[in-house]
Amino acid sequence: MTGLLLALALAAGDPCAPLPPLAGAPDPAAAGAYRKVADEERRAGAIETAALAYREALARDPSDQASRLALDALCRERGAAAPFQRGLEEMEAGDLGAAARSFEDARAAGAGASAALLEGVCRYELGEDDQARERLREAREDPTHHEAADLYLGFLALREGDGDAAALAFDAAGHDPRLSTLAAPLSRLARRTGRLVLAALVASGWDSNAQLAPSGTPIDTSNDGQLDAAASALYRPLGESGPFLSGRGLFHQQLRFGDLDSWGLAGAAGWQLRRGRRALWAEYGYEYRTLGGSPFLSAHGLRAAGWAPAGPFTLSASYFVRFESYQGTLYQPFSGTYQGGEPSASALLSPRMRLLLGYRLSRDGVGLPQLSFVEHGPHARLGIDVPPRARLFVEAGVSWRGYDALDPQLALTRSDTYLDGAVALEWDLSARTFLRASIEARRAWSNAAAFTYFRLAPTVGLGWVAGL
Amino acid sequence: MTVFLLALDLLLATPGQPGMEEHLAAGARAFREGRYESALVEFRVAQALGATDAAGYAAASLVKLGRAEEAVEAFAVAHESSDDALLGYYRAIACYDARLYLCGDRLLGEVGERAGPRIAEQARKTRAAIASELSREPSRASVDWYLARCAERRADGRPVLAGAYCDEAVALAGKRGDRYRLAEAAAQRAALPAASGPR
Numbered sequence: 185m186t187g188l189l190l191a192l193a194l195a196a197g198d199p200c201a202p203l204p205p206l207a208g209a210p211d212p213a214a215a216g217a218y219r220k221v222a223d224e225e226r227r228a229g230a231i232e233t234a235a236l237a238y239r240e241a242l243a244r245d246p247s248d249q250a251s252r253l254a255l256d257a258l259c260r261e262r263g264a265a266a267p268f269q270r271g272l273e274e275m276e277a278g279d280l281g282a283a284a285r286s287f288e289d290a291r292a293a294g295a296g297a298s299a300a301l302l303e304g305v306c307r308y309e310l311g312e313d314d315q316a317r318e319r320l321r322e323a324r325e326d327p328t329h330h331e332a333a334d335l336y337l338g339f340l341a342l343r344e345g346d347g348d349a350a351a352l353a354f355d356a357a358g359h360d361p362r363l364s365t366l367a368a369p370l371s372r373l374a375r376r377t378g379r380l381v382l383a384a385l386v387a388s389g390w391d392s393n394a395q396l397a398p399s400g401t402p403i404d405t406s407n408d409g410q411l412d413a414a415a416s417a418l419y420r421p422l423g424e425s426g427p428f429l430s431g432r433g434l435f436h437q438q439l440r441f442g443d444l445d446s447w448g449l450a451g452a453a454g455w456q457l458r459r460g461r462r463a464l465w466a467e468y469g470y471e472y473r474t475l476g477g478s479p480f481l482s483a484h485g486l487r488a489a490g491w492a493p494a495g496p497f498t499l500s501a502s503y504f505v506r507f508e509s510y511q512g513t514l515y516q517p518f519s520g521t522y523q524g525g526e527p528s529a530s531a532l533l534s535p536r537m538r539l540l541l542g543y544r545l546s547r548d549g550v551g552l553p554q555l556s557f558v559e560h561g562p563h564a565r566l567g568i569d570v571p572p573r574a575r576l577f578v579e580a581g582v583s584w585r586g587y588d589a590l591d592p593q594l595a596l597t598r599s600d601t602y603l604d605g606a607v608a609l610e611w612d613l614s615a616r617t618f619l620r621a622s623i624e625a626r627r628a629w630s631n632a633a634a635f636t637y638f639r640l641a642p643t644v645g646l647g648w649v650a651g652l
Numbered sequence: 653m654t655v656f657l658l659a660l661d662l663l664l665a666t667p668g669q670p671g672m673e674e675h676l677a678a679g680a681r682a683f684r685e686g687r688y689e690s691a692l693v694e695f696r697v698a699q700a701l702g703a704t705d706a707a708g709y710a711a712a713s714l715v716k717l718g719r720a721e722e723a724v725e726a727f728a729v730a731h732e733s734s735d736d737a738l739l740g741y742y743r744a745i746a747c748y749d750a751r752l753y754l755c756g757d758r759l760l761g762e763v764g765e766r767a768g769p770r771i772a773e774q775a776r777k778t779r780a781a782i783a784s785e786l787s788r789e790p791s792r793a794s795v796d797w798y799l800a801r802c803a804e805r806r807a808d809g810r811p812v813l814a815g816a817y818c819d820e821a822v823a824l825a826g827k828r829g830d831r832y833r834l835a836e837a838a839a840q841r842a843a844l845p846a847a848s849g850p851r
Contacts, residue, residue, distance in 0.1 A: 214671065221696040228722060233689040240693060327804070359793045359800075361751055365785070572788055 199235035200259035206246055215245035222254065231258055261294075268295045271302060278495075280306045297326030301333055308336050311459035316340060331360035335367060342374055343458070345423030347651035350374035366535075369569060375615040378651025381418040387620065387645025388412070392638070394441055396628075399636050409439035412645070425458040428467075443476035452487075461498070464490040479511040485522075500528045500542075520550030536569040544583065553589035554598070560584060563604075573612040580605045591632075600630040610647075620645045672701040679709060688716040705730075712742040720749035721805075721813055728812045737766035741775060748778060752816050754823045757782045790824040792832050798824060799837055806844065815844040 222237030238255040241248050271286030287295075287303035304319030317340055324333035338353030351374035358367035388411050397406035416432035431451040438444045454467025466488040473481040485506035491498055505523040510516055524546030532538050545560040563581025570576055585600040608622035623642045630636045679694030695710035711726035723746035730739075744759035760775040760782075767775070798821035806814035818841035825834035 217697045217700050218693065220700060221693055224696070225693075228719075230689075230717075230719070233692055233717070236689050237693045237696075355793075358791070359797045361753075361785075361794045361797055364791060364793060368791075 199239040210245045212245045215241040215248045297323045301329045331357045343424050345379045347374045347378035376649040380652040383649040384415045385647040386413050387643045389643030392640040411437045446475045448473035462492045483508040497529045497531045522548045538567045540565040554591035556588040575610045577608045594632045603627045616650050618647045672703045688713045708739045715742045715746045725812045753782050795825045
């Protein structure tokens with residue numbers, strides 16, 4: 185009985201279901217009125233409404249051959265549209281593989297550019313880039329889908345590290361006013377990426393407590409101005425998925441405390457495997473630093489990370505291990521193995537706002553147990569796009585550090601708590617240059633009074649990034 | 653929606669060609685039940701039988717069916733009563749969905765509180781969204797897009813839509829400091845039929 189009721193209910197809403205027998209006398213005039221509406225709807229491309237109107241015409245005059253022929257033709261077209269509808273439902277449910285296959289069926293049945301566009305989007309999300317490109321180019325031929333296809337062709341070019349092609353595609357997508365807000369920042373991003381990405385930042389600022397002097401110290405004994413310069417290069421010959429080489433250099437000069445001046449060089453080689461919104465990468469790197477004009481640190485190690493979507497979230501995990509060798513009598517006891525990791529989850533709170541929550545755990549194992557520690561704690565990062573050309577980042581975290589053993593000099597086993605906060609605003613001056621203003625703050629509490637301090641460091645800098 | 657159906661009840665009380673009332677009633681019933689294809693068919697049949705006011709309801713059904721451009725055209729030829737704020741709201745949404753944001757904003761401004769508190773609140777939210785989109789100087793690409801759409805619709809033989817897109821291009825170009833393509837947009841607009849009023 186339930187099945188029969190369900191069949192009747194479905195038939196009631198389906199213009200292609202068999203017609204019930206005519207209850208009274210035929211009414212050709214009424215049928216003609218419905219047929220006229222049906223013809224107009226059919227010309228407008230509204231298959232569903234046209235089929236419904238032809239059915240109404242036939243319900244009033246079963247001998248209306250024009251309506252019967254038209255309804256039969258529409259129902260055949262409608263059969264071709266069924267896989268498209270199924271694809272939409274599968275896409276909505278997040279089953280992108282099934283949705284891509286349904287849209288492929290819909291294309292085979294003649295569903296056209298809309299099916300090609302949606303199949304392209306699904307294949308892009310699945311990381312099937314070649315098929316995605318083919319479908320998106322097909323969809324692009326239809327003026328209705330031109331800009332949407334360009335947007336996803338831009339994403340594909342970004343993934344391949346072709347910044348110029350991505351920028352052109354995003355610019356073209358931005359011609360649609362509904363996509364322009366999204367496309368403009370993507371275009372700027374594309375101009376800053378490529379198979380070779382070069383970046384530089386020059387910044388100056390003030391540090392309220394450059395020497396991390398204990399609280400209670402008069403502020404002018406430890407505050408200082410500073411100048412920083414950094415440059416980096418990233419080479420990815422195959423785009424986002426494949427091998428990469430990176431290098432960076434930095435220069436840091438204090439205005440007063442010359443013993444804190446430093447410069448450093450670092451390089452790494454690694455591989456990133458990326459498929460759709462999933463990625464894994466690992467690298468081996470080396471770093472060298474000086475401090476106060478003397479060799480300070482030589483370190484090498486491994487880093488690895490991965491991320492994958494899970495519903496509305498992106499889940500990530502990372503790990504690093506670094507074998508550190510500090511130079512000089514003062515710092516040599518800090519040599520050892522430093523390692524850590526972090527699981528995190530991020531989600532879009534709105535189209536322009538992303539929140540990341542993570543928990544960090546690290547271990548510094550050195551020769552002296554009183555200098556070895558475990559540190560852990562949560563942190564949060566909020567990134568906000570501020571139209572038309574700014575980004576705001578707000579970060580906060582708390583961590584607890586516990587040392588392994590009694591420090592004979594301090595006569596206690598040191599235990600610290602850190603509260604960190606940072607705000608940074610980046611303002612794009614041009615496609616490749618930006619201004620950066622930031623404030624970082626740290627409050628440290630320790631059971632050893634000498635390690636309790638507060639530090640506030642505002643900086644202003646000018647950055648440049650170019651993708652080649 | 654109550655106001656909409658009340659207006660329809662009043663329509664049903666007016667004299668007209670036999671059969672017209674039953675199609676209007678069937679359309680209203682289908683609209684209320686969310687069967688917008690059926691509602692459109694019934695309102696269109698009623699319109700063909702002489703119910704001129706059915707055009708506005710058919711246009712509202714088109715909005716519900718996501719056929720925004722057709723709805724803009726249908727509203728342009730509809731002769732709905734001047735105090736039907738709910739149809740005014742649907743007309744504004746048709747403009748908004750067709751990316752005719754300035755048209756949508758103007759019509760939403762006229763809806764005010766007359767359509768009831770729920771619709772008025774929706775109108776306020778939509779106007780706020782439009783204001784946010786239009787708070788910056790329009791890009792050249794936006795002006796280009798509306799002019800291109802105007803030309804496409806004129807070539808398709810849809811002068812009402814072409815005029816609406818050209819109106820938008822003129823207004824957006826006028827918001828730019830350099831008046832980018834303003835004269836061209838105005839000339840294209842002048843070559844099209846004059847825009848009908850919101851009612």
